[in-house]
Amino acid sequence: MRNNADAVTAAVLVIGDEILSGRTKDKNIGYIAEYLTGIGIDVSEVRVVPDIEEEIVAAVNALRARYTYVFTTGGIGPTHDDITADSVAKAFGVPIDVDPRARAMLLEYIAEKDLNEARLRMARIPEGADLIVNKVSKAPGFRIGNVIVMAGVPTIMQAMLDEVAPTLGTGRKMLSETVRADAREGDIGGPLARVAAAHPDTSIGSYPFLSDEGRPNTNLVVRSRDPQKLAAAVADVRAMLAELVRG
Amino acid sequence: MRNNADAVTAAVLVIGDEILSGRTKDKNIGYIAEYLTGIGIDVSEVRVVPDIEEEIVAAVNALRARYTYVFTTGGIGPTHDDITADSVAKAFGVPIDVDPRARAMLLEYIAEKDLNEARLRMARIPEGADLIVNKVSKAPGFRIGNVIVMAGVPTIMQAMLDEVAPTLGTGRKMLSETVRADAREGDIGGPLARVAAAHPDTSIGSYPFLSDEGRPNTNLVVRSRDPQKLAAAVADVRAMLAELVRG
Numbered sequence: 001m002r003n004n005a006d007a008v009t010a011a012v013l014v015i016g017d018e019i020l021s022g023r024t025k026d027k028n029i030g031y032i033a034e035y036l037t038g039i040g041i042d043v044s045e046v047r048v049v050p051d052i053e054e055e056i057v058a059a060v061n062a063l064r065a066r067y068t069y070v071f072t073t074g075g076i077g078p079t080h081d082d083i084t085a086d087s088v089a090k091a092f093g094v095p096i097d098v099d100p101r102a103r104a105m106l107l108e109y110i111a112e113k114d115l116n117e118a119r120l121r122m123a124r125i126p127e128g129a130d131l132i133v134n135k136v137s138k139a140p141g142f143r144i145g146n147v148i149v150m151a152g153v154p155t156i157m158q159a160m161l162d163e164v165a166p167t168l169g170t171g172r173k174m175l176s177e178t179v180r181a182d183a184r185e186g187d188i189g190g191p192l193a194r195v196a197a198a199h200p201d202t203s204i205g206s207y208p209f210l211s212d213e214g215r216p217n218t219n220l221v222v223r224s225r226d227p228q229k230l231a232a233a234v235a236d237v238r239a240m241l242a243e244l245v246r247g
Numbered sequence: 248m249r250n251n252a253d254a255v256t257a258a259v260l261v262i263g264d265e266i267l268s269g270r271t272k273d274k275n276i277g278y279i280a281e282y283l284t285g286i287g288i289d290v291s292e293v294r295v296v297p298d299i300e301e302e303i304v305a306a307v308n309a310l311r312a313r314y315t316y317v318f319t320t321g322g323i324g325p326t327h328d329d330i331t332a333d334s335v336a337k338a339f340g341v342p343i344d345v346d347p348r349a350r351a352m353l354l355e356y357i358a359e360k361d362l363n364e365a366r367l368r369m370a371r372i373p374e375g376a377d378l379i380v381n382k383v384s385k386a387p388g389f390r391i392g393n394v395i396v397m398a399g400v401p402t403i404m405q406a407m408l409d410e411v412a413p414t415l416g417t418g419r420k421m422l423s424e425t426v427r428a429d430a431r432e433g434d435i436g437g438p439l440a441r442v443a444a445a446h447p448d449t450s451i452g453s454y455p456f457l458s459d460e461g462r463p464n465t466n467l468v469v470r471s472r473d474p475q476k477l478a479a480a481v482a483d484v485r486a487m488l489a490e491l492v493r494g
Binding site for chain 1: 357
């Protein structure tokens with residue numbers, strides 16, 4: 001399953017000192033992961049890097065070479081620490097300047113007299129990029145090659161993801177079914193490993209949790225793109241659990 | 248400031264398909280980032296990778312070569328998808344087997360008759376590693392070289408971090424002061440960039456937010472390890488804001 005040719009893959013690249021210092025708690029990784037999984041794109045890696053140009057350039061280039069898409073968040077505002085657009089331009093080796101289309105978008109929201117040098121930073125777009133409309137606060141994101149550059153503010157990022165999603169190639173959607181084991185993880189680990197080995201084309205994850213009554217319990221999550229393979233693995237998981245109860 | 252020789256650095260490596268699929272929302276990155284920042288260790292990078300041995304090995308080796316410490320979370324439970332300990336052993340090129348010390352810890356919590364093959368997985372420790380006591384559920388974490396391997400369950404991870412923290416080398420603590428601008432980010436971006444340029448040994452971050460009354464506002468966060476440099480930059484930020492108000 002891991003190397004399925006049907007898979008469309010993505011990396012998420014979170015850019016910002018405030019995440020690394022813990023001052024701001026990231027809310028975008030989980031949202032993007034769930035969103036992309038839901039439309040048939042597998043998130044294969046996430047990185048968080050600081051507001052340092054060489055770090056952003058290196059991460060963008062490592063990730064865009066490896067995955068179908070790269071989604072970045074953060075660093076496209078109007079202040080000196082917003083260096084994502086310039087860093088992405090450098091990663092692609094293309095010029096960057098104020099883009100007339102982006103400037104026009106800003107003017108839908110900001111009076112011309114207020115369109116100062118700082119705000120014009122938000123119209124700096126690498127040459128050859130397509131803009132991503134921002135319905136919340138106008139300053140656009142952009143896409144260049146397979147790299148999609150979005151805001152860090154969650155409401156704005158989410159609106160940009162809605163804009164860009166219909167334009168993306170997607171793979172066969174990953175299907176999943178969760179089986180509540182009603183058993184401790186350590187009691188099912190042995191037989192579960194044998195079920196997993198018998199179903200190499202599915203992924204079976206085991207996630208312990210405490211029930212509402214405070215008892216250790218386990219969710220088994222079976223995942224496959226193929227509904228028949230999924231059903232076969234789920235049936236074997238259920239049979240294994242029934243055997244344990246009898247056992 | 249970025250390359251301060253006083254800096255002790257760290258990477259966080261989150262291991263788990265469930266984070267990449269969005270099924271589980273990570274709660275460890277922000278916690279570890281804030282915790283380490285508070286004791287004088289700078290988190291410089293975060294990665295999330297799937298439960299695939301070669302991915303874990305590659306990430307561990309890339310990060311441990313680059314940062315003072317690497318903190319991993321996830322993948323040390325009793326099931327087949329828990330492959331962190333084996334992957335870390337492979338990254339270091341050392342053997343791994345059931346460790347008598349770890350087995351004894353498990354027996355504080357689990358009856359000998361229940362110490363099956365699955366649970367014994369949790370006692371597999373790379374050769375040469377030091378154990379990290381787990382006060383919550385006994386199965387230990389471990390440290391090998393500069394890599395600290397912790398559980399993914401937040402309460403357990405937090406207990407392990409408390410155990411290991413006193414053993415870590417720490418640098419001069421990063422100090423920070425937040426100045427509420429009472430201005431829109433786009434109105435202060437220009438003068439703020441000049442203040443930042445005048446204080447190359449401090450980092451000044453700009454974070455927009457909506458006030459309780461729903462008005463766009465901005466927090467300016469000044470950071471330095473040197474209290475005098477911090478105070479000087481904060482004074483200039485305040486002077487810049489006062490100047491803006493005077494117009």
